[in-house]
Amino acid sequence: GIQVEQSPPDLILQEGANSTLRCNFSDSVNNLQWFHQNPWGQLINLFYIPSGTKQNGRLSATTVATERYSLLYISSSQTTDSGVYFCAVRIAGANNLFFGTGTRLTVIP
Amino acid sequence: DGGITQSPKYLFRKEGQNVTLSCEQNLNHDAMYWYRQDPGQGLRLIYYSQIVNDFQKGDIAEGYSVSREKKESFPLTVTSAQKNPTAFYLCASMERGANEKLFFGSGTQLSVL
Numbered sequence: 024g025i026q027v028e029q030s031p032p033d034l035i036l037q038e039g040a041n042s043t044l045r046c047n048f049s050d051s052v053n054n055l056q057w058f059h060q061n062p063w064g065q066l067i068n069l070f071y072i073p074s075g076t077k078q079n080g081r082l083s084a085t086t087v088a089t090e091r092y093s094l095l096y097i098s099s100s101q102t103t104d105s106g107v108y109f110c111a112v113r114i115a116g117a118n119n120l121f122f123g124t125g126t127r128l129t130v131i132p
Numbered sequence: 133d134g135g136i137t138q139s140p141k142y143l144f145r146k147e148g149q150n151v152t153l154s155c156e157q158n159l160n161h162d163a164m165y166w167y168r169q170d171p172g173q174g175l176r177l178i179y180y181s182q183i184v185n186d187f188q189k190g191d192i193a194e195g196y197s198v199s200r201e202k203k204e205s206f207p208l209t210v211t212s213a214q215k216n217p218t219a220f221y222l223c224a225s226m227e228r229g230a231n232e233k234l235f236f237g238s239g240t241q242l243s244v245l
Contacts, residue, residue, distance in 0.1 A: 064238065065238050
């Protein structure tokens with residue numbers, strides 16, 4: 024099956040710092056999404072981004088499908104950005120998304 | 133408010149008991165999913181349904197069962213055959229079209245007494 028690797032596994036930032044999270048995948052995909060899981064377990068969809076670049080406030084994401092990776096940028100981090108960030112992908116012909124193991128982000132004041 | 137509602141938030145299971153987790157959505161999505169999350173881990177797919185009265189096994193379906201009698205509802209039963217049921221269970225639905233985004237409920241924490 025498809026392999027989805029996220030790095031780094033853990034990240035600690037001072038409030039106000041910027042960060043880049045990476046998602047590598049082993050096969051061609053037709054769907055890629057980024058999620059944030061808050062400390063209470065709720066998963067929020069951040070981006071649907073099978074290719075190209077999108078921005079939403081302090082967050083932006085870029086997927087280079089031909090090179091099989093995606094990046095999530097967080098600028099001017101806030102304590103509320105803490106949690107786990109997952110990327111999930113779907114290969115052509117499949118009906119479901121496959122999740123990576125996540126990056127745990129801790130933002131300290 | 134449109135969204136996905138999971139209940140209960142916390143559930144305890146005794147040995148040999150079947151328990152059912154509820155998932156209801158009012159987003160008019162055709163596709164629904166059940167995932168299991170163990171502490172510090174990613175999400176693994178249990179079952180999914182693309183349409184009413186049809187569902188398929190995911191990667192870890194053993195010990196679980198589902199039904200899809202209505203578009204809005206996709207309940208998950210954790211049977212006594214599931215020997216390690218303690219986990220966080222997440223229900224999701226996906227919209228179709230130009231942006232096939234996945235949306236999640238708030239989850240159910242299942243523990244064994």
